[in-house]
Amino acid sequence: MTTLPTRLRIEKGTAYALFAYDVGQSVDLDEAERRMTTIKERSRIKHKRRAPAYFDYTPAPLRIGADTEPLAIGRFRTNPGVDLLLYDFGAVSVTYTIPLSGAFSDLLSLSQDLYDHEQLLAESRRRVEDLLAAVGEAVERPHVVDSVEDYVIYHIEASAPSLTGSDLIKDYAQAVAQVLRSESQSLAEQEIQDAIGYRLSFGPDDIAVIDWNAALLLGQDMEAVLAVLEFANVELLEMRLLDRHLDRALDEAYETLSKHRWTGLHLPGAVRTELEPIAQLQVDSAILFERVTNTLKLFGDQYLARIHRLTSQRFHLESWDASITRKLHTLESIYGKLTAQAAARRLEVLEWIIIVLIGLSIVVSLIAGPGH
Structure with missing residues (x-):
């Protein structure tokens, strides 16, 4: 000692x-x-x-x-x-x-x-x-x-x-x-x-x-300086929690994407129901991220701005920021793929409906015979 x-x-x-x-x-x-x-x-x-x-x-x-x-x-x-x-x-x-x-x-x-x-x-x-x-x-x-x-x-x-x-x-x-x-x-x-x-x-x-x-x-x-350090401590908490929420959202989105990749039949509205919680998490996370990162404005005071930058480096806030931004982009990409799949599936269903209707009209005309 x-x-x-x-x-x-x-x-x-x-x-x-x-x-x-x-x-x-x-x-x-x-x-x-x-x-x-x-x-x-x-x-x-x-x-x-x-x-x-x-x-x-x-x-x-x-x-x-x-x-x-x-x-x-x-x-x-x-x-x-x-x-x-x-x-x-x-x-x-x-x-x-x-x-x-x-x-x-x-x-x-x-x-x-x-x-x-x-x-x-x-x-x-x-x-x-x-x-x-x-x-x-x-x-x-x-x-x-x-x-x-x-x-x-x-x-x-x-x-x-x-x-x-x-x-x-x-x-x-x-x-x-x-x-x-x-x-x-x-x-x-x-x-x-x-x-x-x-x-x-x-x-x-x-x-x-x-x-x-x-x-x-x-x-x-x-x-x-005390105020900046206090805010940085809160910022670190929010970044950690947000990163955790995005991990959960990505797991749910990937599970939904994998399920849709191997199954072709879905009830009407099922995809939208599955996408809603993912979209809600995506929006909530993006709004919280913007609120946290934009709450403190210190650009007019160079000393306090340097204190915040130094604290951010010590707390690795830039790494959390980069991780959250990357996960938000990944979540948006997965959501886009799921939306595109749902749209393609709807078009496919519409095509089959049209084919069935055409087929039914031909069958009906044949059954009715000439002159009807």
């Missing part, structure tokens, strides 16, 4: 435990806001520097505050209260805040305690279920999926001795990597560089170090 730095102390800081859930197909945020009686507001990103106002959430998610008793996490405790951020594409992000102070080395024990923390997971799910019950019909096709995407952000606002971003990486790389990876053992240099390799600074006194399960922020006025 390695010895973490003991002389470095956190004077002021906060840990954010995030839990992302999928709760439905879509949400009418205006209706949800009307139904909520607790503290609420439409969330906007506070830019670190000036940027066009329209580069923000579209539409703005609904932030809801709820009272809760502090929860013990090792020697730390959460603040009373919890924030829930409700997105129009049917996702909720639940955030618990934990005040930080004391030795930097204490962050390692906190990170290990937060890793798959069952009480926080259960509490966050209960909060989401309560929210779903409160907003009622504002959510289309309400449900709470079993999958949850959790993430932890450690934000250090002040330390002793005072640190710059370069100081943190140069002098405390091992400690930072262990905290991000929740790993008590000393890490190899390659593992350290992988953990701290995705980082970005706006000025000399701040830095954002982004890893797969956690991020560490140093500096003041990091609310916008």
Whole structure:
């Protein structure tokens, strides 16, 4: 076990435990806001520097505050209260805040305690279920999926001795990597560089170090970075779920295509009945994909755009994006083949009907005889 730095102390800081859930197909945020009686507001990103106002959430998610008793996490405790951020594409992000102070080395024990923390997971799910019950019909096709995407952000606002971003990486790389990876053992240099390799600074006194399960922020006025990381965590959840739904749709479409390939007789309307669920999944998936990828607009703030791009690379969102796009195209191709087969079969049936009618007319004329 390695010895973490003991002389470095956190004077002021906060840990954010995030839990992302999928709760439905879509949400009418205006209706949800009307139904909520607790503290609420439409969330906007506070830019670190000036940027066009329209580069923000579209539409703005609904932030809801709820009272809760502090929860013990090792020697730390959460603040009373919890924030829930409700997105129009049917996702909720639940955030618990934990005040930080004391030795930097204490962050390692906190990170290990937060890793798959069952009480926080259960509490966050209960909060989401309560929210779903409160907003009622504002959510289309309400449900709470079993999958949850959790993430932890450690934000250090002040330390002793005072640190710059370069100081943190140069002098405390091992400690930072262990905290991000929740790993008590000393890490190899390659593992350290992988953990701290995705980082970005706006000025000399701040830095954002982004890893797969956690991020560490140093500096003041990091609310916008927190918002981008929170959204990216939700985005990852939605991409995973969407990819899973498309796998199911492709299995159903391929099964339908294989069945039609080997059987020639179908009752009228049978093909259309089989195609309807595939078409519905295709449309739902495409709409959700567009909503998720177009919710956050950051092109006017280059720093936040770079933060989102860096987080996307760390979370492999581009790979999920490419996989979903490919599966949507494949599903569209299979649906097109099934539709073409159904159209060809209808034409074939019509041809046989015409042939039968012609044959019947000839038979009738022969039976009736000349003069009739």
